[in-house]
Amino acid sequence: MRSPSTGVVEDFFSALFRTGRNGTSALAPVVEGLRMAQAFEHEPVMADEVVAAFGAVAPGVVVDGTVGAGGHAAAILAAHRHLGVLGLDRDPSAVAASLQRLQGFGARAKIRRAPFGAMGAEVAAASATPSGWPASGGRGHSVTGVLLDLGVSSPQLDRAERGFSYRRPARLDMRMDPSSALDAAQIVNNADVGELARMFAANGEVRLAGRIARAIVGARPIETTDELAAVVAAAVPAAVRRRGHPARRVFQALRITVNDELGQLATVLPVALELVAPGGRVAVISYHSGEDRLVKAAFAEAVAGGCTCPPGLPCVCGAEPEHRWVFRGARKPSAAEVERNRRAESARFRVVERLTDSGGDR
Ligand SMILES: C[S@@+](CC[C@H](N)C(=O)[O-])C[C@H]1O[C@@H](n2cnc3c(N)ncnc32)[C@H](O)[C@@H]1O
Structure with a gap:
C-alpha cells in the first residue's frame, strides 16, 4: 500500500x-x-x-x-x-x-x-x-x-575457503548453503565413473567427460580444489589445455550438482x-x-x-x-x-x- x-x-x-x-x-x-x-x-x-x-x-x-x-x-x-x-x-x-x-x-x-x-x-x-x-x-x-x-x-567464487574455484586452493566444498549435507568432496570421492561422466556432460558440457571421470576415480581420495584441478588437467591432451583450463567446466558441473x-x-x-x-x-x-x-x-x-x-x-x-x-x-x-x-x-x-x-x- x-x-x-x-x-x-x-x-x-x-x-x-x-x-x-x-x-x-x-x-x-x-x-x-x-x-x-x-x-x-x-x-x-x-x-x-x-x-x-x-x-x-x-x-x-x-x-x-x-x-x-x-x-x-x-x-x-x-x-x-x-x-x-x-x-x-x-x-x-x-x-x-x-x-x-x-x-x-x-x-x-x-x-x-x-x-x-x-x-x-x-x-x-x-x-x-x-x-x-x-x-x-x-x-x-x-x-x-x-x-x-x-x-x-x-564472493562465493573469490573466497578460497568456499571451495568453488579451481584457481584457489581450498577444501572441495561449493555449498551455497554451508549447512546443507552434500558437498563437492563427497561427490568427487563417492560417485562412480558413469555418474561423474554424465554429470560433467549434462551440467558442464565437458568434453572428454568419461576420460576425466576415470582419472578422478583413479586418483581418489581428492580433498582439495587444487588436487582436483591438477587431476583434470593431467587427464586431457595438451591441445585441450591450450583452449583454457579444462577444470573450469568440471567445477561448474560439480557446483550445479552440489547446489541442485x-x-x-x-x-x-x-x-x-x-x-x-x-x-x-x-x-x-x-x-x-x-x-x-x-x-x-x-x-x-x-x-x-x-x-x-x-x-x-x-x-x-x-x-x-x-x-x-x-x-x-x-x-x-x-x-x-x-x-x-x-x-x-x-x-x-x-x-x-x-x-x-x-x-x-x-
Ligand atoms: C549472481 S548472485 C546474485 C547477485 C545479486 N543479484 C546482486 O545484485 O547482488 C546469485 C545469488 O543467488 C544465490 N542463489 C543461487 N541459487 C539459489 C537458490 N536456489 N536459492 C536461493 N539463493 C540462491 C547465491 O547464493 C547467490 O548469492
Missing part, C-alpha cells in the same frame, strides 16, 4: 517482518556470517535492463529470489518508489550483506534466508500475515514481480509464473545453456498457454495464454559491460509478463 505522505510502500512489510525498536530486522541476530557482510561485493549484471523491466509494474512486491549482495534489489528500490523487495538467498553471508546494503530502504526491503525453490511457501507465509500484503491486480495475487539472477556471486541448481530452477519457474499478479513480470538472468534452456521452455509454454496448434497458424484450439513476452528472445549485456565485468559475459536475460484479465498485447 502506498503512503500518501511519503509515496513509499508501507504496511505490508512492517506487518510481515517485525522490526526492532532500533530499526534493525529481527532476523539479523540469527543470521550467520555478519562479519563477512562488509566484504561481500558483487557487481549486478544488466542492472539497467533489470530496473527497466520492473518500471511498468503495479505497486507491490518484487521477489528477488537471488538477492546476493543486494545490488539489483537496491537498484530497483532506488528507481521505483512504488515497489518493495522480498529478497531470498540461501547463503548466510549474502543474507548478511544484503541486509546491510538495503537497510536504508527501511520496511520496503525484507530479506529471508531461504532457497528460491521455497518461494511459494515464503510468499504464502508473508501473505498469511494479518495486514498489508498488497493484493495488486485484484485476483488474489500479491506479487508484482519475480527476479532471478542465477548462479554464483563474486537446475532442480531448484525447474521448481521455481512455474511457481513464479503463477505468483505474479496480472501485469506483473518474471525476469531471469541465466549464465549457461542448461539454465537458459529451462527458462526459455517454461516461458514459451506460459506464452503458448497450452496451445496445440501447428506453429505459424492461427490458434483454433481454444488455448488461453496467461503470459506474453516483454521482448522476443534473450538480451545480452553490452560490450561495455562485458569489458568492465567479465562475469557478465555469458548472461542471457528473458522477461515475460502476466496478462491482465482483459488479455492485452500477445
